[in-house]
Amino acid sequence: MTENWHQNLKNKNREELIAAAKELFMKQSFLKVNIKDVCNVAGVSRVTFYKHFQSMNELIFEVQMEILESMTEFVRRAPSAEMSGKEMLTLMLDAWIDYAWQHPEYIKFILLFDLHYEAYDSNQELKEQYKNFVSREKERHFLMDALEVGFQDGSLKSDTEPLKTAHFIFTSMMGILQKMSLTSKDDWNNELDDIEIANRFAGMLIQYLSPKSDKSSTF
Known part of the structure; x- marks a missing residue:
């Protein structure tokens, strides 16, 4: 005891x-x-x-990993199993934008961490630990289930590679959301514009990944 x-x-x-x-x-x-x-x-x-x-750098890395895990888990929980892949991915992108709206400070932290990562005076072991964390997250990408279901049920076009597509979506969405996180909370009009841009971009991603017969001329 x-x-x-x-x-x-x-x-x-x-x-x-x-x-x-x-x-x-x-x-x-x-x-x-x-x-x-x-x-x-x-x-x-x-x-x-x-x-x-051992150092502040180690603690900073730990916070970065915790925030990334928190964000991806929030997005991962958005859809339900009975949905089509397209419905799953749509809800996940919506949840991602919602997360960024609720926690702009977390998204901004991820951005600042990425910008300063190479400048850290941290030991090689710590950098290797973070590199391994990122590699594991990429291999079991949180968007993979929705993409694979969509490819199998035909709600998403199957002529793309799931893992590469997941990485592309992550990089693109984070760029949009990080831009949104830098908008001052006092500037409501611009913030709402940023959310609209994020929603439109998510819609464009869904349209691009939809089979040709399922596409509309909205975008």
């Missing part, structure tokens, strides 16, 4: 450090946050911090 208690406390401290870092990163650039700031918000000591993370 004592061992379990210590393990639970250790897990709790790690979760609190990640939550504290995420809270601070969403308010200001993660490049301006230091270990002392995170420890103060988490209510733990620097000694406890170093029991879980």
Whole structure:
């Protein structure tokens, strides 16, 4: 029981450090946050911090991975199994835009992380760990189920490669959503314009992937 208690406390401290870092990163650039700031918000000591993370860079990487997993899981849960592949993909893209609308700070963090990734003074082991994480996520891409179902049921055209298509959609959608995340919350008109652009782009993707007989002249 004592061992379990210590393990639970250790897990709790790690979760609190990640939550504290995420809270601070969403308010200001993660490049301006230091270990002392995170420890103060988490209510733990620097000694406890170093029991879980070797550096701030490791914690930044951890937050990036958690946000990506949270985002993809949100999108993955949007459709239901009885839908056609096209319906599944449509709902997933809609959910993705909704997620970005609800959490622009997360999308902005992903953007800033990507921009500064190569500049990090982090060790090779940490970079390799993140590279492996990205590779695993690409191999089991969260859009693959919808695409494969669509190719099989005929609701999406089958002359495309599922994995390459999934990567293309991810890169394209993230570019649109990251642009949307940079719009000031005070500028409502532009923000609504950005959402409309994201919705239109999602519609264009669905149209492009639809069989020729199923396409309309809307776009």
